[in-house]
Amino acid sequence: MNKDTISPKVYASIIATGLMSFCGVLVETAMNVAFPTLMRDFHVSTNVVQWMTSIALLAVSIIVPISAALKSTYKTKSLFLVSNFLFLIGLLIDATALNFWILLFGRVIQGIGTGIALPLMFNIILEQVPKHKIGMMMGFGNMITGIAPALGLTFGGVVLHSLGWRSIFWLLIPIVLISLGLGTWGIQQGSTLRKVTIDKLSFVAIAVFFTSMIFGFSNLGTGSFLTVLLPIIIAILFAWLLIWRSTRIEEPILKLSLFKQKDFSGHVLGFFLIQIFNLGNGFLLPNFIQQVNGNDALIAGLIILPAGIAGAVMSPLGGKLLDIYGARKPILIGTSMMLVETAIFSLFTAQMSNTFIMLIYIIYMAGMGMAIGDVMTDTLSVIDIKESAQGNAILNTTQQFAGAVGTSITSAIVTISQKQYSSLASGTRIGTQHAYILLFILAIIIVATFIRFAGKNQK
Incomplete structure (x- = not known):
């Protein structure tokens, strides 16, 4: 245009x-x-x-x-x-x-x-x-x-x-x-x-991969070998089948050869970790507000709402900053704000009042809003414009997979802690702290990833 x-x-x-x-x-x-x-x-x-x-x-x-x-x-x-x-x-x-x-x-x-x-x-x-x-x-x-x-x-x-x-x-x-x-x-x-003809074998591989993976991860913390590990093993086998098939046909459903480009792979890794981080965070706080602070779902929603508004406001601002300064600055600022949130929540889990949660979560969502659109734009900028639809498909597929992983891992950590304590509130509080320590480590990896890869094809 x-x-x-x-x-x-x-x-x-x-x-x-x-x-x-x-x-x-x-x-x-x-x-x-x-x-x-x-x-x-x-x-x-x-x-x-x-x-x-x-x-x-x-x-x-x-x-x-x-x-x-x-x-x-x-x-x-x-x-x-x-x-x-x-x-x-x-x-x-x-x-x-x-x-x-x-x-x-x-x-x-x-x-x-x-x-x-x-x-x-x-x-x-x-x-x-x-x-x-x-x-x-x-x-x-x-x-x-x-x-x-x-x-x-x-x-x-x-x-x-x-x-x-x-x-x-x-x-x-x-x-x-x-x-x-x-x-x-x-x-x-x-x-x-x-x-473009959709390859039937690849489509079956994708369907079995996601069905098995979502089933397996949904049972983390409560299931057995047959309901957790076996479905995940099946998912891995069909992921291998998809990769094998994609390298042997001219029009693969997902052009996995794009991952041969190191900059693209680095961006997708960062995007994947951000989505795990985001979905895990989104599970932990409403659960904490209800099970530890003793409020209902409506109050939980009202406490989280200002952060959602902050994230929405920061999204176009982050995009505008990308247009002016390039992707690197807004991505690193945004992901650093995500890091700050998890550091605070992992250190002060015992003092997480509703007001405290609302204020700190605003910091996180503002950073998330600033970064996420720029990460997608920057990811697609490192591949040929003709491959943008394939790149977009990979990002959206990654987002769905990360959604299953993020919620399942954090909920499993909380569930395991709940089983170890007689009090539901105590188990949830300890489990939430452990989950936030994991997210803090994840946030460090995210920031390090984008220090390495962000803004390479931008001014």
Whole structure:
């Protein structure tokens, strides 16, 4: 794109696709609050009800890797319309579900819709936004989706207490319809189409890898060899099959040969660790506020909300800083703020009042908001522009995998500590401290990674 300005239709298309991703994350977080109610209404256990989140994550994880092939073969607007209609159908199924298994089916449909929509926003930005404004618009796109986790807890708590869990799905329908209207008007084709055949063996390998990995990690801390290690071993075997297959066909689903580029591999590693860090952090604090400080989910959501707003505000600012100064400074500042948060929480876990949590978490989310969009932009800058769709698919796939790993590892650490103490509050406090020590070590590795790799292809 040669123009220096961003057209209203491009803005509309970015907002439309961003709202789809926003709704996907919002419903996931909001439904976490409703787990106890769903267990009572449908007479299911904790291990069963958690599949409300896991099965949607699984659907997204399987669909996202084929996004580059879908983008090459089908028009962007067609993909958007399919994802939008699937998400709407999933919402309607869940809002009217008569039993838990229908509810799970609706979540699968929503996950497929989210998986198609998730890469579209970043592909549109990379193709249709002037190069010197890509950083700002990546930040703007991350702002739309970044506030969803913080809003989800508050939204879920308020709706659950006043209207009931079915209203979580009903109230999202107008947002999806607004997205549909904006996308129908604004989305334009930014690249030439060419048919790409999706390799069936690779797709099966991806599906088995994510199914096994998510099943195994979801049982960390509570499962046995058969429910934890065996699925992870199976996942590793199918990951090897995917790598083997990808090196022997002309059009792999994921172009893993990109990892031969050291700068790209370093960026993806840093991005992967940030996502583990983020999802782990997002599990620990609401859990701590409820189980240690004795508050309900609504209060937990309200305490975390200011940090979500800070992260959303900092996302476009971080992108603007990238456009002006390059990626290195905002990435290192943002990741350093993440490091500060974990250092404080790991040292002062016993003194974590709600006010203390709110203030320190604002520091973290501001840093996260500043860094994450710039990390994605900087990662894609080190590969050829023709490979941006493949790079985007790898980043989004990495994000889904990290989501399963981050929440599972931190929840397992807390669960193990809870079993060692007679008091749930004491076990949760000690477990949270141990988890934050792990995240602190992770944050050191993240900062060191980006000291090495950030900003190499930026001014």
